[in-house]
Amino acid sequence: MASRKRKHWYDYLWIWTIIYFALGFFNILFAWLGMIDFILPLIFAIAGGNKWFCNHMCGRGQLFMVLGRSLKCSRRKQAPSWISSKWFRYGFLTFFMTMFGTMIFQTYLVFSGAGSLRKVIKLFWTFKVPWKWAYNGSILPDWVAQFGFGFYSLMLTSTLIGLIVMAIYKERTWCSFCPMGTMTQGICKIKARRG
Protein backbone atom coordinates (compact mmCIF):
# COMPACT_ATOMS: atom_id res chain seq x y z
CA MET A 1 0.00 0.00 0.00
CA ALA A 2 2.77 2.35 0.96
CA SER A 3 4.27 2.07 -2.51
CA ARG A 4 1.22 3.82 -3.94
CA LYS A 5 2.17 7.02 -2.15
CA ARG A 6 4.00 9.71 -4.08
CA LYS A 7 7.76 9.27 -3.85
CA HIS A 8 10.04 12.10 -2.83
CA TRP A 9 13.75 12.53 -3.46
CA TYR A 10 14.47 11.72 0.18
CA ASP A 11 12.79 8.32 -0.14
CA TYR A 12 15.89 7.15 -1.98
CA LEU A 13 18.46 8.05 0.69
CA TRP A 14 19.05 4.33 1.33
CA ILE A 15 21.27 4.54 -1.75
CA TRP A 16 23.37 7.09 0.15
CA THR A 17 24.05 4.53 2.90
CA ILE A 18 25.44 2.08 0.33
CA ILE A 19 27.49 4.80 -1.39
CA TYR A 20 28.88 5.89 2.00
CA PHE A 21 30.22 2.44 2.86
CA ALA A 22 31.53 1.93 -0.68
CA LEU A 23 33.44 5.26 -0.58
CA GLY A 24 34.93 4.45 2.83
CA PHE A 25 36.10 1.11 1.49
CA PHE A 26 38.27 2.87 -1.08
CA ASN A 27 39.27 5.98 0.84
CA ILE A 28 38.78 6.32 4.57
CA LEU A 29 38.62 10.12 4.41
CA PHE A 30 35.08 9.73 3.04
CA ALA A 31 34.11 8.40 6.48
CA TRP A 32 33.89 12.05 7.54
CA LEU A 33 30.75 12.40 5.40
CA GLY A 34 29.00 10.27 8.03
CA MET A 35 29.06 13.32 10.30
CA ILE A 36 26.12 14.58 8.21
CA ASP A 37 24.04 11.72 9.64
CA PHE A 38 25.16 12.74 13.12
CA ILE A 39 24.64 16.47 12.87
CA LEU A 40 21.48 16.73 10.73
CA PRO A 41 19.18 14.81 13.16
CA LEU A 42 20.48 16.97 16.01
CA ILE A 43 19.80 20.18 14.06
CA PHE A 44 16.25 18.97 13.31
CA ALA A 45 15.71 18.11 16.99
CA ILE A 46 17.32 21.19 18.54
CA ALA A 47 16.11 23.80 16.04
CA GLY A 48 12.85 22.22 14.88
CA GLY A 49 11.87 20.07 17.84
CA ASN A 50 11.04 17.18 15.54
CA LYS A 51 12.36 13.85 14.34
CA TRP A 52 11.92 14.62 10.67
CA PHE A 53 15.30 13.07 9.95
CA CYS A 54 14.34 9.71 11.48
CA ASN A 55 10.86 9.88 10.01
CA HIS A 56 11.80 10.75 6.43
CA MET A 57 15.51 10.97 5.77
CA CYS A 58 17.31 8.16 7.58
CA GLY A 59 19.11 6.23 4.87
CA ARG A 60 19.94 3.41 7.24
CA GLY A 61 16.32 2.90 8.28
CA GLN A 62 15.29 2.99 4.62
CA LEU A 63 17.97 0.43 3.74
CA PHE A 64 16.59 -1.91 6.42
CA MET A 65 13.14 -1.46 4.87
CA VAL A 66 14.45 -2.20 1.36
CA LEU A 67 16.45 -5.28 2.45
CA GLY A 68 14.00 -6.50 5.06
CA ARG A 69 10.75 -5.97 3.24
CA SER A 70 11.33 -5.61 -0.50
CA LEU A 71 14.10 -8.22 -0.56
CA LYS A 72 12.45 -10.31 2.19
CA CYS A 73 15.56 -10.53 4.40
CA SER A 74 13.60 -10.04 7.61
CA ARG A 75 11.57 -12.51 9.66
CA ARG A 76 9.32 -9.57 10.60
CA LYS A 77 8.77 -10.88 14.11
CA GLN A 78 8.25 -8.64 17.13
CA ALA A 79 11.47 -8.07 19.07
CA PRO A 80 11.44 -8.74 22.82
CA SER A 81 10.17 -5.73 24.73
CA TRP A 82 13.42 -5.09 26.64
CA ILE A 83 15.05 -3.96 23.36
CA SER A 84 12.82 -0.88 23.24
CA SER A 85 12.69 -0.37 27.01
CA LYS A 86 13.93 2.93 28.42
CA TRP A 87 16.82 1.44 30.42
CA PHE A 88 18.17 -0.44 27.42
CA ARG A 89 17.77 2.54 25.06
CA TYR A 90 19.51 4.96 27.41
CA GLY A 91 22.03 2.32 28.41
CA PHE A 92 22.92 1.69 24.79
CA LEU A 93 23.14 5.45 24.17
CA THR A 94 25.55 5.78 27.11
CA PHE A 95 27.65 2.86 25.87
CA PHE A 96 27.68 4.27 22.35
CA MET A 97 28.72 7.74 23.50
CA THR A 98 31.47 6.23 25.67
CA MET A 99 32.80 4.39 22.62
CA PHE A 100 32.50 7.60 20.58
CA GLY A 101 34.52 9.38 23.28
CA THR A 102 37.17 6.64 23.20
CA MET A 103 37.41 7.06 19.44
CA ILE A 104 37.84 10.84 19.83
CA PHE A 105 40.58 10.16 22.40
CA GLN A 106 42.36 7.82 19.96
CA THR A 107 42.20 10.61 17.39
CA TYR A 108 43.62 13.02 19.97
CA LEU A 109 46.53 10.66 20.68
CA VAL A 110 47.47 10.66 17.00
CA PHE A 111 46.98 14.45 16.87
CA SER A 112 49.30 15.01 19.85
CA GLY A 113 51.89 12.58 18.53
CA ALA A 114 51.49 10.15 21.46
CA GLY A 115 49.93 7.54 19.19
CA SER A 116 50.43 6.48 15.60
CA LEU A 117 47.90 6.01 12.83
CA ARG A 118 46.44 2.51 12.76
CA LYS A 119 44.91 1.47 9.45
CA VAL A 120 42.35 -0.91 10.91
CA ILE A 121 38.59 -1.07 11.22
CA LYS A 122 37.39 -2.31 14.59
CA LEU A 123 34.16 -4.28 14.36
CA PHE A 124 31.87 -4.60 17.39
CA TRP A 125 34.53 -2.67 19.34
CA THR A 126 36.54 -5.92 19.43
CA PHE A 127 37.59 -7.43 16.10
CA LYS A 128 40.34 -5.66 14.19
CA VAL A 129 40.08 -5.84 10.42
CA PRO A 130 43.04 -4.61 8.32
CA TRP A 131 41.96 -1.70 6.12
CA LYS A 132 45.32 -0.65 4.65
CA TRP A 133 44.15 -0.02 1.11
CA ALA A 134 41.83 2.79 2.15
CA TYR A 135 44.61 5.25 3.02
CA ASN A 136 47.99 5.89 1.43
CA GLY A 137 48.71 9.25 2.95
CA SER A 138 47.44 12.66 1.90
CA ILE A 139 48.20 16.34 2.44
CA LEU A 140 46.06 16.11 5.59
CA PRO A 141 47.54 15.26 9.01
CA ASP A 142 47.34 11.67 10.27
CA TRP A 143 44.69 12.38 12.93
CA VAL A 144 42.18 13.20 10.16
CA ALA A 145 42.62 9.67 8.80
CA GLN A 146 42.58 8.17 12.32
CA PHE A 147 39.18 9.76 12.93
CA GLY A 148 38.06 8.34 9.59
CA PHE A 149 39.03 4.79 10.58
CA GLY A 150 37.38 5.18 13.98
CA PHE A 151 34.21 6.75 12.67
CA TYR A 152 33.88 4.24 9.84
CA SER A 153 34.25 1.43 12.41
CA LEU A 154 31.41 2.94 14.45
CA MET A 155 29.16 3.34 11.41
CA LEU A 156 29.87 -0.16 10.11
CA THR A 157 29.42 -1.80 13.50
CA SER A 158 26.09 -0.09 14.16
CA THR A 159 24.86 -0.94 10.66
CA LEU A 160 25.84 -4.59 11.20
CA ILE A 161 23.96 -4.67 14.51
CA GLY A 162 21.01 -3.12 12.67
CA LEU A 163 21.21 -5.76 9.93
CA ILE A 164 21.29 -8.58 12.49
CA VAL A 165 18.19 -7.34 14.34
CA MET A 166 16.54 -6.64 10.97
CA ALA A 167 17.00 -10.27 9.96
CA ILE A 168 15.84 -11.73 13.29
CA TYR A 169 13.07 -9.27 14.17
CA LYS A 170 11.25 -6.48 12.34
CA GLU A 171 12.88 -4.46 9.54
CA ARG A 172 13.55 -1.33 11.54
CA THR A 173 14.16 -2.87 14.97
CA TRP A 174 17.43 -0.88 15.04
CA CYS A 175 15.32 2.31 15.25
CA SER A 176 13.88 1.23 18.59
CA PHE A 177 17.31 1.52 20.24
CA CYS A 178 19.28 3.68 17.79
CA PRO A 179 21.43 6.08 19.86
CA MET A 180 20.65 8.98 17.51
CA GLY A 181 16.94 8.21 17.77
CA THR A 182 17.07 8.05 21.56
CA MET A 183 19.03 11.29 21.73
CA THR A 184 16.77 13.23 19.33
CA GLN A 185 13.58 11.94 20.97
CA GLY A 186 15.00 12.97 24.35
CA ILE A 187 15.72 16.49 23.04
CA CYS A 188 12.24 16.69 21.48
CA LYS A 189 10.59 15.60 24.75
CA ILE A 190 12.47 18.29 26.71
CA LYS A 191 11.52 20.90 24.11
CA ALA A 192 7.85 19.80 24.07
CA ARG A 193 7.63 19.97 27.86
CA ARG A 194 8.97 23.52 27.85
CA GLY A 195 6.24 24.40 25.34
Next chain:
Amino acid sequence: MRKAVNDINRCVACGVCAGECPREAISIYKGCYAVIDTAKCVGCGICQRACPAGSVKVEEV
Protein backbone atom coordinates in the same frame (compact mmCIF):
# COMPACT_ATOMS: atom_id res chain seq x y z
CA MET B 1 -14.72 -0.42 15.82
CA ARG B 2 -11.11 -1.56 15.68
CA LYS B 3 -8.59 1.26 15.78
CA ALA B 4 -4.85 1.64 16.17
CA VAL B 5 -3.81 2.67 19.68
CA ASN B 6 -0.31 3.86 20.56
CA ASP B 7 1.45 3.36 23.88
CA ILE B 8 3.25 6.73 24.10
CA ASN B 9 5.56 5.46 26.85
CA ARG B 10 6.95 2.78 24.54
CA CYS B 11 6.88 4.76 21.28
CA VAL B 12 10.31 5.73 19.92
CA ALA B 13 8.89 8.21 17.37
CA CYS B 14 10.76 6.57 14.50
CA GLY B 15 7.86 7.25 12.15
CA VAL B 16 7.70 3.81 10.54
CA CYS B 17 3.95 3.57 11.25
CA ALA B 18 3.32 7.04 9.79
CA GLY B 19 5.20 6.11 6.63
CA GLU B 20 3.34 2.83 6.26
CA CYS B 21 -0.20 4.03 6.98
CA PRO B 22 -2.20 3.85 3.73
CA ARG B 23 -4.68 6.44 5.05
CA GLU B 24 -2.06 8.91 6.27
CA ALA B 25 -3.77 8.83 9.64
CA ILE B 26 -0.58 8.88 11.71
CA SER B 27 1.68 11.81 12.51
CA ILE B 28 4.63 12.21 14.86
CA TYR B 29 3.78 14.74 17.58
CA LYS B 30 6.74 17.10 18.13
CA GLY B 31 9.23 14.25 17.72
CA CYS B 32 7.90 12.61 20.89
CA TYR B 33 5.42 9.92 19.83
CA ALA B 34 3.01 8.85 17.09
CA VAL B 35 -0.54 10.20 17.18
CA ILE B 36 -3.32 8.33 15.40
CA ASP B 37 -6.21 10.22 13.86
CA THR B 38 -9.06 7.87 14.82
CA ALA B 39 -11.36 9.54 12.31
CA LYS B 40 -9.09 8.38 9.47
CA CYS B 41 -7.96 5.05 10.97
CA VAL B 42 -9.67 1.98 9.56
CA GLY B 43 -7.90 -0.47 11.87
CA CYS B 44 -6.09 -2.31 9.07
CA GLY B 45 -3.13 -3.15 11.32
CA ILE B 46 -0.37 -2.27 8.86
CA CYS B 47 1.14 0.07 11.47
CA GLN B 48 1.04 -2.63 14.14
CA ARG B 49 2.96 -5.04 11.93
CA ALA B 50 5.52 -2.37 11.04
CA CYS B 51 6.13 -0.93 14.53
CA PRO B 52 9.58 -2.06 15.73
CA ALA B 53 8.92 -1.15 19.36
CA GLY B 54 5.57 -2.94 19.55
CA SER B 55 3.89 0.19 20.82
CA VAL B 56 1.13 0.43 18.20
CA LYS B 57 -1.66 -2.09 18.62
CA VAL B 58 -5.02 -2.41 16.92
CA GLU B 59 -7.69 -2.71 19.60
CA GLU B 60 -11.44 -2.61 19.99
CA VAL B 61 -12.34 0.92 21.03
